[in-house]
Amino acid sequence: MDIIISLGAVLAIIVVALVGAQATGLQYLLGIIIPYAAFAVFLVGFVKRVLDWARSPVPFRIPTTAGQEVSLPWIKSAKLDNPSTTSGVIARMALEIFAFRSLFRNTKAEWRSGFLIQGPAKWLWLGALLFHYGFLVTAVRHLRLFVDPIPAWINGIDMIDGMLQIGAPPVYISDLLLIGGLAILLVRRLALPKVRYISLPADYFPLFLILAIGITGLLMRFFFRVDIVGVKTLVVGLASFRPTLPDGIGAMFFIHVLLVCTLLAYFPFSKLMHMGGVFLSPTRNLANTNRMKRHINPWWKPPKFHPYEEYEDEFRELMKEAGIPVERE
Amino acid sequence: MAKQLTPQETMRIDLNPPKEGWMDIPVKIKEGIYSYATKPEKVEDVGMPNPHKWAVTDEDWGLPENWKEVFLEGFRERLEKHRSFKIFMDICVRCGACADKCHFFLGSGDPKNMPVVRAELLRSIYRGELTTAGRILGRLAGGRKLTRQVLKEIWYYMFQCTECRRCSLFCPYGIDTAEVTIIGRELLNLFGLNINWIQEPVSNCYKFGNHLGLQPHTFKQNIEFMLMDIEEFVGIKIEPTFNRKGAEILFITPSGDVFAEPGIYTLMGYLMLFEHIGLDYTWSTYASEGGNFGFFTSLEMAQRLNAKMYHEAKRLGVKWILGGECGHMWRVVHQYMNTFNEPVDSLEEPVSPITGTKFENAKSLKMVHISEFTADLIKHGKLKLEPSRNDHLKVTFHDSCNPSRAMGLLDEPRYVLKNVCNNFYEMPENTIREQTFCCGSGSGLNAGENMELRMRGGLPRANAVKYVSEKHGVNVLANVCAIDRATLSASMEYWCPDVAVAGVSELVANALIMEGENDRSLNLRGEEIPGRGTQDEEAQEDV
Known part of the structure; x- marks a missing residue:
């Protein structure tokens, strides 16, 4: 049911765009007003969400330590997995963000001849890595549409991305990564009973949405060619805040754009915010310096405890009898 | 249950979850799984809220009139006090990396013991009661309402987590179920709903x-x-x-x-x-x-x-x-x-x-x-x-x-x-x-x-x-x-x-070779160390 709803929502967006693309007035809405609005929602929403997280303090220093601590000088500490310096934390975070270190650690629990084996499990890591890098390169590559002339570094990326030279126009490597990664993530979610069990509409929807974005992008490139000069005019216009709407761009473009706009507007309110949250996670971004440096809790209050004086008052006679020294005889 | 189930019986565990979604299956509190309710005087001793007599098997857990407001207010307060909690409520992508890392899930097969679901028990309340989207869209946004039944479910599973952090190690964002459980238990303690094995x-x-x-x-x-x-x-x-x-x-x-x-x-x-x-x-x-x-x-x-x-x-x-x-x-x-x-x-x-x-x-x-x-x-x-x-x-x-x-x-x-x-x-x-x-x-x-x-x-x-x-x-x-x-x-x-x-x-x-020690033929448990006692006797015979 969750799957059908999510898929239905994405199809509905496509239909809306398809209908809208037929009328010039609606094209104006789809090509100019909605992109501006979606981008504004994305920016404001993203920043607001991050600021909202940052508003909550980090009262305690609670890194999850994944290796040997710094203790005696002759014991080798795990500088990356249990960092005690800022550079160590930066390296740990970099590994987490660029290489998905924790996912790489993943195991799969299985019973084999009476023993519970924690075997290696790399599909999730692989799917996630392919997808995220594919998405990143695709996004960066799209910058060529926003600027004129195109800077050399974007052309460079474009060239490398297309170096497989398969087909005409050539297939981008990033497209393959994006679609391949998404396929792994989607198949996992549908086929693995445990993952399917925990999945919500909020998990299927972004998968279908991004898949639709990728597919419409490929369709535009290979099958339903759109007027690329018109697209560039429109996008450069948007980027320079002098929007114009050229004629005859092609419906597939408007579908693609509306899907992207949906993604942008949906982003700040969804789990996709893990993109910002991963940087702020206190179990990962704090150094394990707990006993070396005092960590301050902004809402600290002195504890109401049972002081020694009261304890002695309650047990003085028993203490004296047992030969335990007391403060007041 | 050590009496009732043999290890072989306990080992028959199905790690495959049921077809029905977890929100649709009401909690069944099972004997042998839960610990007994706290005695009110132990709550009183340390001046914690709502000391009262109750039992886990009671239909009515003696919640105060305004329990729902207290719970949600406590929830809000803790979101503002702990960045960890706030982020962990927002960014889980339910990738499932944590699912088979929990010893309670691996040992019981109870799908609500998957760390992700344990946290979702609270997240669903967060979404359904404290976020605008969740309040409007409900289930569609993964939200649900806080009811007495749901509170019991949260209680049951917050006391089936040992705050061991194994799941947090494997989470790509470091989401730590220990943080969720610590705060979940804090919320339950607003109503005197601790277990006696802790409170005493x-x-x-x-x-x-x-x-x-x-x-x-x-x-x-x-x-x-x-x-x-x-x-x-x-x-x-x-x-x-x-x-x-x-x-x-x-x-x-x-x-x-x-x-x-x-x-x-x-x-x-x-x-x-x-x-x-x-x-x-x-x-x-x-x-x-x-x-x-x-x-x-x-x-x-x-x-x-x-x-x-x-x-x-x-x-x-x-x-x-x-x-x-x-x-x-x-x-x-x-x-x-x-x-x-x-x-x-x-x-x-x-x-x-x-x-x-x-x-x-x-x-x-x-x-x-x-x-x-x-x-x-x-x-x-x-x-x-x-x-x-x-x-x-x-x-x-x-x-x-x-x-x-x-x-x-x-x-x-x-x-x-x-x-x-x-x-x-x-x-x-x-x-x-x-x-x-x-x-x-x-x-x-x-x-x-x-x-x-x-x-x-x-x-x-x-x-x-x-x-x-x-x-x-x-x-x-x-x-x-x-x-x-x-x-x-x-x-x-x-x-x-x-x-x-x-x-x-x-x-x-x-x-340790202690100064002035005896022949050390016994260990600290008073058991004879194999080989040692006899060796000494042989040595003495030789003399």
Whole structure:
């Protein structure tokens, strides 16, 4: 049911765009007003969400330590997995963000001849890595549409991305990564009973949405060619805040754009915010310096405890009898 | 259930979840899984809210009129106080990496024990009651409403998590279910809905200084019994001091080791070690608890119990504090104590009086772990050791959750063990060090009435022990945790009856060559060391 709803929502967006693309007035809405609005929602929403997280303090220093601590000088500490310096934390975070270190650690629990084996499990890591890098390169590559002339570094990326030279126009490597990664993530979610069990509409929807974005992008490139000069005019216009709407761009473009706009507007309110949250996670971004440096809790209050004086008052006679020294005889 | 289900029966676990979604399956609270409700007077003792008589099997749990507002307000308050909680409510992508990392899920197959679902129990309330999208879209946005039934479900599963953090290790964003459980339990404690196995030790610790409620003279007496045993088994007389002002070091350890086997052997180990090196230290009957069941209740309660350590160190005028073997004690000491308390000026940066080593890593808190302390002694050759006395033991080491994943104390105890035992074997690599499995009964879940839960939760750890037991003949499971010593004993009895449980310091003391000792044919348990007694007799015959 969750799957059908999510898929239905994405199809509905496509239909809306398809209908809208037929009328010039609606094209104006789809090509100019909605992109501006979606981008504004994305920016404001993203920043607001991050600021909202940052508003909550980090009262305690609670890194999850994944290796040997710094203790005696002759014991080798795990500088990356249990960092005690800022550079160590930066390296740990970099590994987490660029290489998905924790996912790489993943195991799969299985019973084999009476023993519970924690075997290696790399599909999730692989799917996630392919997808995220594919998405990143695709996004960066799209910058060529926003600027004129195109800077050399974007052309460079474009060239490398297309170096497989398969087909005409050539297939981008990033497209393959994006679609391949998404396929792994989607198949996992549908086929693995445990993952399917925990999945919500909020998990299927972004998968279908991004898949639709990728597919419409490929369709535009290979099958339903759109007027690329018109697209560039429109996008450069948007980027320079002098929007114009050229004629005859092609419906597939408007579908693609509306899907992207949906993604942008949906982003700040969804789990996709893990993109910002991963940087702020206190179990990962704090150094394990707990006993070396005092960590301050902004809402600290002195504890109401049972002081020694009261304890002695309650047990003085028993203490004296047992030969335990007391403060007041 | 140890009585009802055989290990073979318990091992029949289906890890495949049911077809029906978890929100559609109302909670079924099962005997053997839950622990009994707290007694109201134990709540009253520490001035916590809503003390009242209730039972888990009651339909009505005695919630106050406005419980829903209190719960949601408490939820909001904690979102504003803990960035961890706020982020962990927002960014989970339900990738499932954590699903099969939880010992309770692996041992029970209950899908709501997957860490992600445990957190979703609260997240669904967060979305459904506290976010605009969730309030409008409901189920479509993964939200649901807070009802009495849902509250029971949250209760049931918050007390099926040992806050071990194994899931957090595998989470790509470091989402820590321990944070979720800590806060979930705090919310339940707004209504006096603790379990008695936690609340009573909390009250005891507050009033008497330790979880067991040992009064000062009893605390001293218990240690004196152990001194008598040492005299009998080792042939030396030790006279430690209690509440002594002017001692250089205050020693604090969990009270469980003052009370029951096999923890008492670890405590005997401390007594012998300190005697061996001539340490100027004192015990305290007031700060007589290293552990902190307050941590399983609320962070405020943890702070209130923890405050005694510094308070007593200051009163006695010691230079620094040495802490014994304990898991959750070190979670609180290492990650919270330095924030809970204002610094004590009279304490000094810890330096080993025997080796002169500065414990740089503890220079601010001024509290050192016994394994760090002992490893340093051995490294400097300050202990006279005869490891062959432990030759009949084939030892493996269980990393306790908290020292591993909230501190990183991994190689110190191993170094100590390898110097006092000749036969040491590691369990499979994905079950040790930072990936260690919980004993199954941590975070105050080591009661008697929830034995089925404990044995199920203990299964992954016990199964790895079984592996090395079959492969290498391992017969001792060493550890640095008082809860482990109690709970792993039960778990081993159920899952691997041939394996005994021992604290690292017990094995150290067995190998210590004490000045003026007897022939040491007995270990600290008063058992004859195989080969040793007879060897001596033969030697005498030869003469």
